[in-house]
Amino acid sequence: MTWYILGAGSLGCLWATRLARAGQPVQLLLRDRQRLNAYRERGGITLSEDGRDSLYPLVAETVGHAGAPIQRLLLACKAYDAEEAAASVAARLLPGAEIILLQNGLGSQQAVAAHLPRARCLYASSTEGAFRDGDFRVVFAGRGHTWIGDERQGPAPAWLATLNDAGIPLDWSDDILERLWRKLGLNCAINPLTVLYQCRNGELAGHAEEVAGLCDELGQLLHARGHTDAARELQSEVERVIAATAKNYSSMYQDVAHGRRTEIAYLLGHACAEGRRLGLGLPRLNALHERLRGLLRQRGLPEA
Numbered sequence: 001m002t003w004y005i006l007g008a009g010s011l012g013c014l015w016a017t018r019l020a021r022a023g024q025p026v027q028l029l030l031r032d033r034q035r036l037n038a039y040r041e042r043g044g045i046t047l048s049e050d051g052r053d054s055l056y057p058l059v060a061e062t063v064g065h066a067g068a069p070i071q072r073l074l075l076a077c078k079a080y081d082a083e084e085a086a087a088s089v090a091a092r093l094l095p096g097a098e099i100i101l102l103q104n105g106l107g108s109q110q111a112v113a114a115h116l117p118r119a120r121c122l123y124a125s126s127t128e129g130a131f132r133d134g135d136f137r138v139v140f141a142g143r144g145h146t147w148i149g150d151e152r153q154g155p156a157p158a159w160l161a162t163l164n165d166a167g168i169p170l171d172w173s174d175d176i177l178e179r180l181w182r183k184l185g186l187n188c189a190i191n192p193l194t195v196l197y198q199c200r201n202g203e204l205a206g207h208a209e210e211v212a213g214l215c216d217e218l219g220q221l222l223h224a225r226g227h228t229d230a231a232r233e234l235q236s237e238v239e240r241v242i243a244a245t246a247k248n249y250s251s252m253y254q255d256v257a258h259g260r261r262t263e264i265a266y267l268l269g270h271a272c273a274e275g276r277r278l279g280l281g282l283p284r285l286n287a288l289h290e291r292l293r294g295l296l297r298q299r300g301l302p303e304a
């Protein structure tokens, strides 16, 4: 069974190269002819791992190509591209096709699932880290773990073990939404402040009261959504992450520093929208969202 990989960026390449070297058939789906030509000039994907570069000449085609039907797809683009990217391959998906959605935050997964009602959409949450240091070059920067689950329940697919065998450490989650909400809560309490204060994660220890105020409102939100354990544990988890990643710049900080679009609409934006839907006040989160949008506007970056 071929793994189709839509989104040959950091995580897409990290998955594609590991699957390919484990002998799994892999096919990349690239944006257009121009990207396909650029890929061919490079001769494949280069994975940099533990200081060593390896070239993987994987098969690639454009998303618009009328190729073979797709049973298994990894959607590895950013949250704001997910719905359009999924729509571009919809006609090739077999009924019951399985799609792993790698997007951070929440909201894009549900949009894709609504767009593709005949497919089985599985959501992933990953602590692995990778970045691109060139076109079709990816650096495996942080070992981590991935959880996959189905919002609509249903059994774990039999092929999960193949992913572990390919060196992608992964487990099935019976409550993937809770896992994604926990991660979203952490992100909302840390990342926007690192952008506004232009600081590393650790410097937020000097803004403890502000962080605690955000945790309080995020806790209310998690509680209202029924994630009571996550709500109770949020503040201590946030403090643990701030201490453990003190020297790091958050992903949102790095996106803004590099003039890249952020995934704010699927993180803080989603939290505020969900708060409104549930009738919660959440004044600190809403004010933070407004401040962050103002900063993005000033920098000429999209506010959503």
Ligand code: NAP
Pocket: 006, 007, 008, 009, 010, 011, 012, 029, 030, 031, 032, 035, 063, 076, 077, 078, 079, 081, 084, 085, 088, 102, 103, 104, 126, 127, 128, 129, 130, 131, 132, 263
């Ligand atoms: P990325 O490096 O920006 O890669 C995204 C890729 O998607 C790009 O190669 C882009 O193509 C491609 N793409 C977008 N729209 C497309 C379309 N319509 N057709 C074909 N290709 C399309 O992003 P990433 O860092 O891998 O992140 C992917 C998701 O994983 C994000 O939600 C991110 O938050 C999450 N995540 C990332 C990490 C990490 O360490 N990187 C860790 C955890 C979670 P072009 O190259 O042509 O622009």
